[in-house]
Amino acid sequence: MMGIYIFIFFAYLFGPLIIMSITAFNSAEFPSITPWECFSFRWFNEGKIAYDGQHLAGLLSDWRLHDGIISSLIIGAGVVTLSVPIGMAAAIVLTQVRSQLRDIYYSISIMPVLFPGVIIGISTVVLWDRIAGLGGEGFIADIGRNGIFLTILAQTCFISTYCFLIFVARLQRFDQTQEEAALDLGASQTQVFFKILVPYLSPAIASAAVIAFLFSFENYNTTVFSILSDQTLTTVIASKVRLGISPALSALALTIIALTIIAAVTYEVLRRRAEKRYAESQEKFVKEKAADNRINKKYKAGFKIPKGITAILLIVVFATYGATQIVKNDLYGQSCIDAADKEKKSKFLEQLQTLESNELTDEELSGGSLGGNQDYGDIFGDPSLFQDFGGFD
Amino acid sequence: MSADVELSDVSVTFGSFYAAKNVNVKVNGGEFFSFLGPSGCGKTTLLRAISGFQEPSEGKVLIDNKDMSGIGPNKRPTALIFQNLALFPLMSVSENIAFSLEVRGVSKEERKKRADELLELIALEGQGDKKVHQLSGGQKQRVAIARALAVEPKVLLLDEPLSALDLKLRQRMRTELREIQKRVNITFIYITHDQGEALTMSDRIAVMNEGELEQIGKCDEVYNNPLTPFVATFVGENNPLYGKVTGIEGDKAKIETADGQYLATMNESKKLNIGDESIAFVRPESLFIPRDGDNFDNKIDVNIESFEFEGNLKNFYASLKSGAKIKFSVPNAIDTSSITSGSSIVLGFESSKSVILPKASLAID
Numbered sequence: 001m002m003g004i005y006i007f008i009f010f011a012y013l014f015g016p017l018i019i020m021s022i023t024a025f026n027s028a029e030f031p032s033i034t035p036w037e038c039f040s041f042r043w044f045n046e047g048k049i050a051y052d053g054q055h056l057a058g059l060l061s062d063w064r065l066h067d068g069i070i071s072s073l074i075i076g077a078g079v080v081t082l083s084v085p086i087g088m089a090a091a092i093v094l095t096q097v098r099s100q101l102r103d104i105y106y107s108i109s110i111m112p113v114l115f116p117g118v119i120i121g122i123s124t125v126v127l128w129d130r131i132a133g134l135g136g137e138g139f140i141a142d143i144g145r146n147g148i149f150l151t152i153l154a155q156t157c158f159i160s161t162y163c164f165l166i167f168v169a170r171l172q173r174f175d176q177t178q179e180e181a182a183l184d185l186g187a188s189q190t191q192v193f194f195k196i197l198v199p200y201l202s203p204a205i206a207s208a209a210v211i212a213f214l215f216s217f218e219n220y221n222t223t224v225f226s227i228l229s230d231q232t233l234t235t236v237i238a239s240k241v242r243l244g245i246s247p248a249l250s251a252l253a254l255t256i257i258a259l260t261i262i263a264a265v266t267y268e269v270l271r272r273r274a275e276k277r278y279a280e281s282q283e284k285f286v287k288e289k290a291a292d293n294r295i296n297k298k299y300k301a302g303f304k305i306p307k308g309i310t311a312i313l314l315i316v317v318f319a320t321y322g323a324t325q326i327v328k329n330d331l332y333g334q335s336c337i338d339a340a341d342k343e344k345k346s347k348f349l350e351q352l353q354t355l356e357s358n359e360l361t362d363e364e365l366s367g368g369s370l371g372g373n374q375d376y377g378d379i380f381g382d383p384s385l386f387q388d389f390g391g392f393d
Numbered sequence: 394m395s396a397d398v399e400l401s402d403v404s405v406t407f408g409s410f411y412a413a414k415n416v417n418v419k420v421n422g423g424e425f426f427s428f429l430g431p432s433g434c435g436k437t438t439l440l441r442a443i444s445g446f447q448e449p450s451e452g453k454v455l456i457d458n459k460d461m462s463g464i465g466p467n468k469r470p471t472a473l474i475f476q477n478l479a480l481f482p483l484m485s486v487s488e489n490i491a492f493s494l495e496v497r498g499v500s501k502e503e504r505k506k507r508a509d510e511l512l513e514l515i516a517l518e519g520q521g522d523k524k525v526h527q528l529s530g531g532q533k534q535r536v537a538i539a540r541a542l543a544v545e546p547k548v549l550l551l552d553e554p555l556s557a558l559d560l561k562l563r564q565r566m567r568t569e570l571r572e573i574q575k576r577v578n579i580t581f582i583y584i585t586h587d588q589g590e591a592l593t594m595s596d597r598i599a600v601m602n603e604g605e606l607e608q609i610g611k612c613d614e615v616y617n618n619p620l621t622p623f624v625a626t627f628v629g630e631n632n633p634l635y636g637k638v639t640g641i642e643g644d645k646a647k648i649e650t651a652d653g654q655y656l657a658t659m660n661e662s663k664k665l666n667i668g669d670e671s672i673a674f675v676r677p678e679s680l681f682i683p684r685d686g687d688n689f690d691n692k693i694d695v696n697i698e699s700f701e702f703e704g705n706l707k708n709f710y711a712s713l714k715s716g717a718k719i720k721f722s723v724p725n726a727i728d729t730s731s732i733t734s735g736s737s738i739v740l741g742f743e744s745s746k747s748v749i750l751p752k753a754s755l756a757i758d
């Protein structure tokens with residue numbers, strides 16, 4: 001029963017992503033599964049020059065997307081370098097302030113996450129426009145109107161608050177006597193910070209950095225205002241969607257999903273390896289310490305098949321089914337694409353011809369009988385009605 | 394190398410509350426000195442004042458006759474062992490022990506050498522690479538001590554370091570602590586609310602109550618000649634006998650209680666006058682069941698109520714005529730089969746084993 005709920009939940013969660021990923025391999029101009037045109041990687045690399053000469057860029061050939069990704073990476077790095085220290089400092093300050101001030105300080109600190117992102121974006125631009133206006137020409141004026149710089153500042157504004165919350169959660173479990181012990185053993189305040197606090201906070205630093213980067217990377221509503229004339233990945237995608245979606249976006253989505261999965265799996269593998277090493281050292285320690293009769297000799301760390309295997313099997317089954325269908329109907333490779341293109345081109349020409357044969361005359365195009373407004377001349381009744389009226393004076 | 398520690402009129406206030414009040418004590422170099430008192434009496438506060446985490450609101454802390462005001466904890470020749478030990482969980486045992494050397498810029502080989510030496514001192518040779526959480530409670534304890542000793546402090550301050558351990562381990566650690574102190578020969582200032590712990594380990598103890606020092610002295614001195622009813626009942630057990638002074642003979646005073654007259658010894662510094670409200674104290678082990686030929690100068694009629702077996706001792710709880718309760722203990726080796734609940738017997742005690750003090754509140758009420 002539980003399994004079914006989980007299945008429905010995951011289908012809801014990942015269904016759209018899976019469908020979208022599949023459309024990335026369809027050579028058709030619009031992301032679709034049915035009708036299936038041809039299996040192709042074109043949306044991952046060069047895209048397509050359409051029969052009418054329009055270039056439908058693929059992932060590799062879309063320079064606007066590349067520029068957007070680069071700006072997003074730069075902004076992400078900037079946001080991480082600013083918000084992690086800011087969040088950490090704010091959280092450390094929270095542990096130092098007296099109890100009455102604490103609540104007020106905390107409320108003020110988390111306020112930025114409550115503001116709409118749009119407002120943060122706009123207000124950053126407004127402020128820096130004024131600042132840039134003060135200095136005339138020069139450095140200040142340049143950075144004050146630099147979209148990347150402004151976006152870093154605007155995003156840091158609220159992302160540092162998320163970092164703050166992560167650090168607060170970790171610091172709540174910090175045993176402050178450790179700091180005192182270090183001081184007592186002769187450490188200076190700086191040494192206490194770097195040798196005791198920072199190592200303790202390092203997991204929080206890592207997660208704050210990852211979260212800050214992800215929030216920055218996917219942010220749209222603040223960025224769209226603060227980026228000015230530049231573009232980030234999200235603003236590029238948004239502007240593309242306005243012109244109609246292309247399978248290149250599906251390809252991008254699939255790439256991002258794949259990268260995420262690889263990162264997650266790598267992390268998990270490393271974590272398990274570390275865990276295993278730790279368990280082994282523990283085991284050794286237990287054996288060293290425990291009396292012989294307290295060791296369960298029958299105990300063996302066995303190999304268990306993870307439950308997730310069913311999900312993987314399901315995906316494999318569907319994938320093989322899809323693949324056999326594609327192969328059986330010859331829906332792959334260059335020849336298929338050529339054929340499809342040819343067919344579309346001929347349809348296009350056909351339509352062009354019908355259009356040409358129905359071409360309208362110049363007179364008809366200039367408006368004809370519909371264009372004038374004389375029919376509505378008497379819409380206000382008799383124009384002579386107001387003749388005796390002297391007008392307003 | 395050891396140092397004297399002197400607290401001169403030290404008071405510590407939190408707002409209008411005195412956590413410690415007018416404390417005057419001089420701990421001699423190389424001494425094992427204990428502060429003993431109930432929970433919340435200000436022991437930790439005093440220790441924090443000595444180690445520099447808490448500036449006294451009034452008075453001075455002197456270490457080796459040097460005024461410590463304005464000198465931070467990292468600049469004082471003291472090392473503190475915290476109530477919760479405060480070992481660094483992310484470091485190995487050796488790194489913990491050598492931390493104080495690391496922050497002083499001592500080279501890595503030097504640190505390792507010193508850590509190994511100290512591991513040997515605490516009988517944990519070869520376990521330096523373990524993480525702190527892989528140690529047992531007693532081992533952690535010893536690591537905390539080694540860590541504190543690494544830079545050879547002149548004074549070691551210990552804040553109830555044994556309170557988290559089980560009884561057996563606590564007893565073993567007491568001896569170990571004492572031995573370590575003899576070996577390194579530095580001043581130990583030890584804090585505890587456990588009077589047994591204080592008595593077995595210390596050269597001298599100071600008994601604290603409500604932020605003030607009640608008595609300072611050698612262990613047997615404090616046990617035998619308590620200065621206040623609080624000390625009399627906090628250090629060891631004592632039966633109070635309330636009454637009025639009716640006569641004085643030399644250093645003895647006669648007290649008239651609801652159950653009769655007793656003779657008890659006065660403290661030199663707590664002289665009494667006839668008519669004073671006072672309390673005579675007699676310890677459970679000083680009350681005897683008289684045998685033929687015994688001649689105690691005090692006799693007391695009691696009615697046995699209940700009995701409790703403690704192993705080496707048998708404890709009897711009895712009531713007096715007035716309803717006051719009294720406890721007495723008999724070594725297990727003595728045959729007490731004739732004493733049963735409800736039986737009335739006469740107990741005797743020597744006036745030299747009973748102290749009489751001006752009336753004041755006890756530790757138990």
Ligand SMILES: Nc1ncnc2c1ncn2[C@@H]1O[C@H](COP(=O)(O)OP(=O)(O)OP(=O)(O)O)[C@@H](O)[C@H]1O
Binds near residue numbers: 407431432
């Ligand atoms: N930072 C502080 N602010 C306010 N009051 C405090 C502070 N630290 C301690 N106190 C108070 O001072 C008194 C003494 O505290 P202290 O920690 O010295 O007790 P203690 O004798 O060590 O007790 P325990 O045996 O329970 O550890 C207590 O009543 C405590 O509430």
Ligand SMILES: [Mg+2]
Binds near residue numbers: 436437438476552
């Ligand atoms: Mg304490």
